[in-house]
Amino acid sequence: MNIAIIGSDTECIRILNFFKTHTYNEIAPTIVGFADPGGDPTCREEIHRSGIPLFEKYDAFFERDDINLIMDLTDDPEVFRDIIARKRPDVRAMNYQTSRLFLDMYRIYDDDKDNERGFLQANSIYKIVMNDLINEDVLVIAPNHQIMDANDALLKKVGLSREEIIGRSCFEVTHRYGCPCSEENCPCPLKETLSTLKPFSTTHIHLDLDNTERHVSISCYPLTGPDGIIGAIEISKDITKDILMQRSLMQQEKLASIGRLSAGVAHEINNPLTTVLTTAMLLQEDTDPNAPLYGELETIIKETMRCRSIVTALLDFARQKSPQMKRCSINVIVAETVMLTRKQSAFKDIELKIDLDQKVPPLLMDAQQITQALINLIQNAIESTESGGTISVRTELGAGKKNVRLYVTDTGAGIPSGLLEQVFEPFFTTKDSGTGLGLAITHGIIVQHGGRIEVASQPNRGTTFTITLPIGNGAA
Numbered sequence: 524m525n526i527a528i529i530g531s532d533t534e535c536i537r538i539l540n541f542f543k544t545h546t547y548n549e550i551a552p553t554i555v556g557f558a559d560p561g562g563d564p565t566c567r568e569e570i571h572r573s574g575i576p577l578f579e580k581y582d583a584f585f586e587r588d589d590i591n592l593i594m595d596l597t598d599d600p601e602v603f604r605d606i607i608a609r610k611r612p613d614v615r616a617m618n619y620q621t622s623r624l625f626l627d628m629y630r631i632y633d634d635d636k637d638n639e640r641g642f643l644q645a646n647s648i649y650k651i652v653m654n655d656l657i658n659e660d661v662l663v664i665a666p667n668h669q670i671m672d673a674n675d676a677l678l679k680k681v682g683l684s685r686e687e688i689i690g691r692s693c694f695e696v697t698h699r700y701g702c703p704c705s706e707e708n709c710p711c712p713l714k715e716t717l718s719t720l721k722p723f724s725t726t727h728i729h730l731d732l733d734n735t736e737r738h739v740s741i742s743c744y745p746l747t748g749p750d751g752i753i754g755a756i757e758i759s760k761d762i763t764k765d766i767l768m769q770r771s772l773m774q775q776e777k778l779a780s781i782g783r784l785s786a787g788v789a790h791e792i793n794n795p796l797t798t799v800l801t802t803a804m805l806l807q808e809d810t811d812p813n814a815p816l817y818g819e820l821e822t823i824i825k826e827t828m829r830c831r832s833i834v835t836a837l838l839d840f841a842r843q844k845s846p847q848m849k850r851c852s853i854n855v856i857v858a859e860t861v862m863l864t865r866k867q868s869a870f871k872d873i874e875l876k877i878d879l880d881q882k883v884p885p886l887l888m889d890a891q892q893i894t895q896a897l898i899n900l901i902q903n904a905i906e907s908t909e910s911g912g913t914i915s916v917r918t919e920l921g922a923g924k925k926n927v928r929l930y931v932t933d934t935g936a937g938i939p940s941g942l943l944e945q946v947f948e949p950f951f952t953t954k955d956s957g958t959g960l961g962l963a964i965t966h967g968i969i970v971q972h973g974g975r976i977e978v979a980s981q982p983n984r985g986t987t988f989t990i991t992l993p994i995g996n997g998a999a
Contacts, residue, residue: 525555527584529606530597530619538596539573555590556583585609592722595619615722620659621742621758660739660759663746664713668692668703671754682732693757697729712743716755720745729759738766767975793834800827846889846971853886853893853927853992854879857916860897868905868914875901876915883920883927886992888972896965900931900988903961907935907986921991926974929990938980946978 528538542552557570558581570577584590593610595603598619606616660677662670673688681688681696693713694700704711704727715723723743728736739759746754807820861877868875897916904914912934919928938946947966969976973993980986 524552524591525589526552526592526594527556527558527581527587527590528554528594528596529558529581529584529602530595530599538594539569552592555587558584581606585611590614592617615724617742659761662693662697662757662759663754664693664757665754666713666717666752668694668713670696677759680729680731680737697759698727699730699734712741712757713755716743716745717752720752726762727759736763737761738763793831796827796830796834800824800831803827846892846968848887848889850885850887851890851893852883853888853929854881854883854918856890856893857897857918857929860894860901861916864898864901864905867902871905871908872910873905873908874913876913878915878917880918880920883918884994886927886994888992889968892968893972896968896990897929897931899961899965904931904933904935904986907937908933909935921994924994926994927992929992930987931990932985932987934985937982937984937986938978939982940980943978943980947976 526542539554542554554573554575556576556578557566558578559566559570567577578584584593588611591613592615593606594617595606596619597603603616603618610616660680661674662677663672665671670688670691670693673685678685678688683696688696692703694703694711698704703714709727710725712723712725712727715725722745725741727739727741729739731737738761740762741757741759743755743757745752746756803820803823807817807824810817810820857879858877861875865875901914901916908914914931914933917930917932919930921928947962966976969990969992975991977989977991978986979989
């Protein structure tokens with residue numbers, strides 16, 4: 524295995540000694556290059572003595588085809604993101620925290636197993652490495668999927684103590700599965716690592732204490748002992764925010780493209796529709812109301828009006844203007860919007876509740892656009908809720924006072940889980956008479972305000988839309 528290392532400083536001597544003194548059964552690691560942006564003199568001298576090529580910039584590593592692993596010792600997130608973006612797909616990358624884990628495990632290794640003092644010292648340092656030096660979730664897993672250890676970060680997320688988690692299966696704790704992961708749902712990192720005796724990376728969806736889904740990037744490494752393989756170390760990094768941001772960017776690009784198309788189509792269709800509608804109305808005025816033709820003309824007029832309403836919705840969707848930011852009270856906007864929609868909910872015998880957090884400060888926003896977004900959500904809730912149901916609108920000051928959350932919850936029919944990711948897609952609708960543009964317009968408004976909108980739903984139990992808006996200058 525050919526390894527390229529970026530950064531050095533105080534870790535240089537340790538990592539060189541690590542590869543020189545450690546004995547390997549399955550692989551023969553070779554350091555084929557150092558890129559030392561820091562320029563530490565002691566490190567450079569040691570690298571030259573070892574006969575390892577030294578590079579001023581790490582760009583040279585991406586042009587080579589003989590490198591299997593890139594280790595980043597810079598502790599700079601921007602550097603690691605650049606490595607991930609530019610490396611070849613078959614090249615592994617190890618960030619600063621992961622590299623430190625293995626270096627510290629090497630340091631605490633003690634050949635004298637009968638030395639009680641050495642054991643206690645190693646055990647103490649091991650706990651520090653697991654719980655203080657690594658921010659990601661860490662599991663130590665036996666070949667039979669049983670958990671041998673876990674760090675505090677993972678225990679906190681799953682809501683279990685170390686005594687409760689040890690001995691249980693990894694797939695039971697992180698996925699709530701009754702059997703190991705398979706190719707059908709997600710590849711098992713432990714199985715892949717044990718079968719190849721090489722590191723394996725993949726992405727999974729894990730569940731928190733409250734069953735909230737988290738997208739995680741998993742790196743699994745084989746763990747060997749004196750008698751061979753004893754299991755694996757699995758390090759999981761939460762990438763949920765990155766996934767959601769990526770989806771949001773894709774959604775924005777899609778909305779922009781469809782918006783431009785919709786504007787052109789709407790303008791082209793609007794003129795002939797006006798001609799058809801006007802002609803039909805003029806003909807109807809000169810027709811006997813009892814004549815069969817009168818009813819046919821009435822149908823033409825109604826259907827043309829329906830087409831015009833769709834065109835109007837297309838134009839509203841296409842001309843999403845930049846918000847005119849002014850400092851407004853979100854509570855006042857919510858209260859006024861609920862008053863506008865209360866008659867419509869009362870007509871269906873639906874209770875419309877409101878709960879306003881008085882600690883919510885004024886926000887920079889376009890009051891008219893936020894009102895439009897909220898009306899879209901409440902009208903959708905009314906249409907999906909049967910008589911006797913409930914709709915609640917609630918505001919809340921977010922943790923750390925960095926954002927404000929607005930919840931619209933109904934007790935309606937809900938949305939099937941397979942359709943949740945499509946609800947903000949233009950022209951997607953589950954209603955017979957819907958245009959499928961209301962939620963797309965709402966999504967665009969919230970994104971332009973630097974916020975985000977999320978949906979959670981259970982069939983026959985209701986739906987909750989959550990809008991999160993930043994406190995500050997309105998920028999994302």
